[in-house]
Amino acid sequence: MSAPSEERPLLGVRGLAKRYGAHVGCLDVGFDLWPGEVLGIVGESGSGKTTVLNCLSGRVAADGGRVTYVTAGGAPVDMLGLDESARRRLLRSEWGVVHQHPRDGLRMGVSAGANVGERLMALGARHYGRVRGQALDWLARVEIDQDRIDDLPETFSGGMLQRLQIARNLVTAPRLVLMDEPTGGLDVSVQARLLDLLRGLVEDLGLSAVIVTHDLAVARLLAHRLLVMRGGEIVEAGLTDQVLDDPQHPYAQLLVSSVLQP
């Protein structure tokens, strides 16, 4: 586990709140994410995990709170107050978002190579050969056969689609990746390979990541630190092993004890 070495957190969240009418999406959520750190958010369905992620990425407008992100240039920016063009530019260049369903994050009508190359071209790459070269390189890194570069994602398996989505996000070397249930809907052996791959990539690239999952095994493997959410609030936070091996809050204890042991 890499210790946070820099002084400032990459992402600081304070008092994040979102209501859907009378219903609470999330309430008073606060945490820091340090460079190179992987933060897991666990909890049952409806606990507000995905709402937090969507508020961070701006897919959902938060009702209150502060989200401060330190850009590659070193300047802290207020993500919730940022104008849309700057926010979308950051999302394309320094952030990555991996959706639970790869179909939400991919263009299913164009080839795998075009999917991986899209962010490069959105950032101004205008050389077909080089875009294709980088796409090939990234397909190899996520263990997709390079011969498949011109195939439509329609012809890919679920695990390949998820890896393609990851390649599409990482091709521009983002500093922060938000992942929503990256292993959801995959069978266990495919999950294991994907987790291996993710762990390697996170370490190689020094990525910071926020991973939302309901699967404690995924959290144990990937996350350095864990937040346990319930009813839109954080009920427990701490180092992953600490939270999973010695949960303090009654809900966290229930969550950990509910895991089936094979």
Next chain:
Amino acid sequence: MSYNFAYLDEQTKRMIRRAILKAVAIPGYQVPFGSREMPLSYGWGTGGVQVTASVIGPADVLKVIDQGADDTTNAVSIRAFFARTTGVATTTRTEEATLIQTRHRIPETPLRPGQIVVFQVPIPEPLRWLEPREVETRKMHALEEYGVMYVRLYEDITRHGRVAQTYEYPVLVNGRYLMRPSPIPKFDNPKLDRCPALLLFGAGREKRIYAVPPWTAVKSLDFDDHPFEVEHWDRPCGLCGARGVFLDELIVDDKGGRLFICSDTDYCSRRQASGPGPEPRR
């Protein structure tokens, strides 16, 4: 009972002129306007007709082209419509016209300063088949997010070895707005760049007007290693012998005999009558 000059009432013309002025002020930007019901069906040039009706004056000389030809149904009907409702002089000669309404072509004869060309546009939004939501495409224009158009070009090169789009090839106007240049063949795209004439685009059903003012830079999108290219034919026009012009293919008998002729009938017929006319601008 008689119609107002150029059919449309003066209030409507003023509204359309305001849209045109705004379009000229922001080259390539699609300005919404209150498109009117016209006495021809959508898809036959209702947008172009409304723009023409709003800018035409008694001193204008009008030319109407349909697919390069002055003598097809659409061209003849629209020309007759304006001759009847305005009494202006009409012509088939490109250089004599002050106002040219066109569908699908830019004349081979070079345009000159002072001329206005009105294009009939079926679908004005260049991002339409890539992004179905109008709210989102407007946002993409506002934020200059045109990466997805390159995804399409990438896909074309991957599948066909070249950009397969041969008409309404996307262009960037004045280094800012992505524009769909009506369905002209990409052969005509270079004529848009720094064109001396004012180019107005009207989409009646979609209720949009956009413009390229004279001498504005218009760049066809491409990759550094796959530069933009226009069509080439390995033979000259079968009637007038012109090279470097846009040719139509005709089947001339039931044995598969084929003839390639100029799509611009004015250019072709005058070359046949009087020998080589002005060289096409490339």
